[in-house]
Amino acid sequence: MTHSRDYAFGVDALARVEGEGGFRVVVRDGAVSEVALDIFEPPRFFEALLVGRSYREAPDITARICGICPVAYQMSSCAAMESALDIVPSRQVVDLRRLLYCGEWLQSHALHVYLLHAPDFFGYEDAVQLAAHDKPVVERGLALKKTGNKIMGTVGGRAVHPVNVRVGGFYKAPSPFEISALAEPLRRALDASLATVEWVAGFDFPDVTGDYLFVALRDEGRYPIEGGRVVSSGGLDCTPAEFADAVVEEHVARSTALHARLFGQKPYLTGPLARYALNAGALTPLAAEAARRAQLEVPCRNPFRSIVVRAVEMVFACEEALRLVESYEPPEPPAADMPDPEGNGAGATPGAERAGAERAGAERAGAGVTEAPRGVLLHEYNVGPDGLIRHARIVPPTSQNQLTIEADLRRVAEAGLELPPEELTKRAEVAVRNHDPCISCAAHFLDLTLERAP
Amino acid sequence: MPPLVVVAGIGNPMRHDDGAGLLVAERAAELEVQGQAPVAIALAPPVGDPLDLLWSWDGAEAAVIADATRSGSAPGTLSFAWIARDGECQAVLSTKAPTSHGFGVAGAYRVARAVGRGPRQLAVVGIEGLDFSQGEGLTAPVAAAVPAAARLLLHVAGRVANHTSTERWHLGQGFHDVRAPRTDPMEARGRKKYR
Numbered sequence: 001m002t003h004s005r006d007y008a009f010g011v012d013a014l015a016r017v018e019g020e021g022g023f024r025v026v027v028r029d030g031a032v033s034e035v036a037l038d039i040f041e042p043p044r045f046f047e048a049l050l051v052g053r054s055y056r057e058a059p060d061i062t063a064r065i066c067g068i069c070p071v072a073y074q075m076s077s078c079a080a081m082e083s084a085l086d087i088v089p090s091r092q093v094v095d096l097r098r099l100l101y102c103g104e105w106l107q108s109h110a111l112h113v114y115l116l117h118a119p120d121f122f123g124y125e126d127a128v129q130l131a132a133h134d135k136p137v138v139e140r141g142l143a144l145k146k147t148g149n150k151i152m153g154t155v156g157g158r159a160v161h162p163v164n165v166r167v168g169g170f171y172k173a174p175s176p177f178e179i180s181a182l183a184e185p186l187r188r189a190l191d192a193s194l195a196t197v198e199w200v201a202g203f204d205f206p207d208v209t210g211d212y213l214f215v216a217l218r219d220e221g222r223y224p225i226e227g228g229r230v231v232s233s234g235g236l237d238c239t240p241a242e243f244a245d246a247v248v249e250e251h252v253a254r255s256t257a258l259h260a261r262l263f264g265q266k267p268y269l270t271g272p273l274a275r276y277a278l279n280a281g282a283l284t285p286l287a288a289e290a291a292r293r294a295q296l297e298v299p300c301r302n303p304f305r306s307i308v309v310r311a312v313e314m315v316f317a318c319e320e321a322l323r324l325v326e327s328y329e330p331p332e333p334p335a336a337d338m339p340d341p342e343g344n345g346a347g348a349t350p351g352a353e354r355a356g357a358e359r360a361g362a363e364r365a366g367a368g369v370t371e372a373p374r375g376v377l378l379h380e381y382n383v384g385p386d387g388l389i390r391h392a393r394i395v396p397p398t399s400q401n402q403l404t405i406e407a408d409l410r411r412v413a414e415a416g417l418e419l420p421p422e423e424l425t426k427r428a429e430v431a432v433r434n435h436d437p438c439i440s441c442a443a444h445f446l447d448l449t450l451e452r453a454p
Numbered sequence: 455m456p457p458l459v460v461v462a463g464i465g466n467p468m469r470h471d472d473g474a475g476l477l478v479a480e481r482a483a484e485l486e487v488q489g490q491a492p493v494a495i496a497l498a499p500p501v502g503d504p505l506d507l508l509w510s511w512d513g514a515e516a517a518v519i520a521d522a523t524r525s526g527s528a529p530g531t532l533s534f535a536w537i538a539r540d541g542e543c544q545a546v547l548s549t550k551a552p553t554s555h556g557f558g559v560a561g562a563y564r565v566a567r568a569v570g571r572g573p574r575q576l577a578v579v580g581i582e583g584l585d586f587s588q589g590e591g592l593t594a595p596v597a598a599a600v601p602a603a604a605r606l607l608l609h610v611a612g613r614v615a616n617h618t619s620t621e622r623w624h625l626g627q628g629f630h631d632v633r634a635p636r637t638d639p640m641e642a643r644g645r646k647k648y649r
Contacts (some may be wrong), residue, residue: 045588047466064468067503111505126561139569146509160500344603368559 014047023432025413025424033416035410035433037402041185042249045393050392054070055383057061059165062394066438068111071104071156072372072380073394075226077366080379082224083240086364092331094226095324096155099179100162100344101225101370102321103151104188107159108271108373109317110148110311112436113196114141116150117307121203137199140192144314147189149258151321154178169335179328186322187454194290201294205304210408212276212301213266215400217371223282223316224275226370231278232268233299244380247395260400267403270375271435272309273300284323303434304406309359310436363390372397374436398438405435422432459574459611461516462510464496464559471522471529471583471596474593474603476500478520478581482603482611492612504562508571516575516614517558523580530599532645533580533605540616542573560599575614579607 026034043065055368058077063070075097082089089097105402115127124130131138149159154174156162164170219228230236230243238246247263264266270334275293277299283291291312300309367380375397382391412431416424463479465472483497490612495518511517521532537543543564559578581603584593592600621646 043588049590064466067466111503115505126564128564128568130562131565135569138565142508142565142569145505149506158499158501160506341534 001367002351005007007022012435020155022246023409023428025409025428026071027410027413027417030166030417032413035406035413037406037409037437042399044395047394050389051383055381055387055389057084057379058379058389058392059167062159063165065394065396067160068108068319068438069104069372070161071101071152071165074162074371075101075367075370076372076377076379076394078165079227079240080366081368081383082366083368084270084364084366084381084383085167087168087336089169090254090331090335092173092329093334093336095327095329096167096170096173096252096331097226097279099321099324099328100152100165102317103148103155105148106193106314106371107145107148107152107315109140109314110144112309112373113200113307114138114144117310117433117436118200118203118303120433121200121307125324137192140195144189144192144196147185148317150185151182154182166335168337169331170432171329171334173332173334176328176330179325180236182325183322186318190315190318193318194286197294197308197311200307201296203307205302207302208304208411209301210303210411211341211402212273212404213262213268214277214299215268215270215376216274216278217369217376218279219282221321223279223284224267224371225320228368228369230376231311232262233274233277234266236262237250240367240369240378241365243369243376244378244393244395247378249395249399259403260395261403267407268400269404269435270397271306272313272374272399273303273306274310274375275299276312283312284316284319286319290315297448303431306434306436312420336353351438372385374398374438391397396438401435401437405432405437410435435444455488456468458514459493459495459615460498460510460514461495461607461611462507462517462519463500464504464507464519464521467615468590470585470587470589471520472586474581474592474596474606475519476488476593477600478579478603478607479602482520482607485604485608489582491608493608493615495608495611498502500571502553502557505565506565507559507562509573511566511573514573516611517573517577518611518614519578520576520603521559521578522586524583525580526587527582528595529582529593530595532599532603533581533582534579534606534610537576537577537578537580538567539575541572543567543609557591577614579610580601 019068023037024034025032046062046065050058058081059074062073062077065073081087119126119130119247122130122133124133127138137308139285142305152162155164157164164172213235216231217318218227218231219225230238230240236246246263247260280291280298294312295313296308296309297306363382363384365382367378369376369378377397378395379395381389384390408431409428412427413424416427461479461482463476465475467473468604479497482491483495485491486495498507519537537560561574563576581596581599583596
């Protein structure tokens with residue numbers, strides 16, 4: 001096939017909604033001159049909506065930002081509010097949150113591994129073709145996703161936009177009976193996720209190495225989910241509040257997206273590759289063993305092998321969830337009491353009906369960071385003495401990864417300039433998919449456009 | 455006794471008119487409680503990720519979806535299309551690859567059928583939206599069309615439940631029967647911008 005030396009190609013991320021774009025690579029004089037990824041719409045509406053609302057509403061409002069990972073938004077929101085208001089949730093609350101979050105990791109990773117990413121490695125158009133060739137495999141993926149949904153339904157009240165989460169804990173603690181009913185599906189899911197690691201480890205991976213600066217949480221020897229310090233492969237080790245100061249987002253003229261940099265300089269990568277690189281030693285035993293058998297190196301810098309890391313994290317999520325199910329004690333009370341900001345004794349407002357902030361004189365600020373399935377999710381709030389939100393800032397993983405994904409795209413485009421544009425377009429789409437970017441919920445990769453520059 | 459029809463609304467209530475499908479499904483369920491439905495329906499939990507329809511569809515022979523459309527028609531315009539008849543996907547469905555982040559209704563149905571799930575009869579009732587930007591509340595013309603959309607949905611549910619593949623449909627005055635539309639409403643609403 002012949003093609004001119006000047007051309008552009010891209011994929012329009014066809015959206016259910018306004019605001020999303022796609023990616024575009026422009027080739028001039030046989031060299032890549034421009035790479036632009038425009039798939040992410042920052043949650044500015046939600047940030048604006050939060051201002052003037054009660055701090056109590058933040059978890060439920062922000063859960064609406066994403067249909068795939070509502071728990072992540074709730075958890076970062078709670079973490080930030082609790083930091084602002086000096087609320088310390090009980091160990092039982094933290095454990096129950098971790099269990100809920102394991103459900104979200106499981107359903108999100110199962111969706112991405114089986115239905116979105118795996119077809120790329122077989123050259124299939126989609127999961128339907130994969131199912132036509134290997135129905136049991138797709139059924140296994142769906143069963144894993146269903147187990148994740150079941151955890152979210154049991155702990156969160158429902159699987160879609162869980163309603164049981166509040167600042168300080170939960171509205172209602174699930175009964176031990178309800179939680180113990182999760183054990184059997186989780187044992188099956190553990191077997192299925194171990195089989196998943198074995199399956200994806202056998203895929204053919206292009207030999208690609210990304211020069212990534214990894215950023216993830218680190219949580220006192222546990223694999224990080226709902227909290228911890230923010231660390232990087234470049235030596236960063238800071239609190240969520242310090243991280244909030246370090247992350248600088250800049251507007252880019254050609255897109256509506258914000259590009260995040262650390263201290264305004266370095267692009268970085270967050271998500272499974274980063275979590276694994278910085279926390280592999282903290283994996284649960286079966287997950288660690290599965291990673292070893294899959295010959296997953298630490299750190300893994302091949303973005304295509306992120307599918308193996310996700311599979312290993314599914315094993316971890318099942319193991320960890322099983323541990324939490326087996327040791328479950330209902331938090332009593334289900335949510336922490338709000339402290340008295342004037343020092344009149346902790347728990348002075350039983351039932352957590354009144355915020356300490358309501359009687360405090362000054363504005364309180366807090367930042368919270370948790371590990372969403374696709375990377376660190378930062379929330380930052382200022383709360384006034386009346387308990388109303390004065391300022392809200394939300395930095396999702398995809399806006400942090402945007403520059404790094406563009407760098408991957410450029411690498412793929414430069415390595416494949418001799419390929420027919422159609423083939424190169426496919427490779428570029430896979431390069432984007434490696435990082436499972438969030439396209440503001442429910443945007444579609446439907447139309448492929450190939451333009452030759454005039 | 456006629457079979458139970460699973461009714462699901464799809465959309466995001468924080469995206470203005472994108473939430474219309476959810477309200478249509480809820481309104482239809484209210485009308486059913488008032489005895490105004492030709493067939494028993496089961497209202498599925500609100501759906502953000504269409505793939506979650508797989509669990510709502512479990513065991514159902516027939517299902518109807520309510521969803522906002524973006525085809526360029528006047529806001530509030532109602533439409534109807536088959537997604538599947540007798541277990542066969544209709545030509546109106548997109549055959550393109552799914553998204554990088556989730557599935558559309560069509561993709562979810564095709565995955566469901568590929569693993570032997572999903573209702574044999576599946577139809578969608580569309581309600582044309584105007585504003586899909588981030589924010590709460592429907593625009594006035596779309597909100598005004600919700601009750602009619604709910605009645606259309608129940609009518610379609612009755613027909614879907616008793617469907618035979620040769621049956622002619624009579625949707626009544628004012629409704630468009632778009633059994634062979636040029637575009638899938640699911641897809642059309644997103645395509646407008648990029649066409």
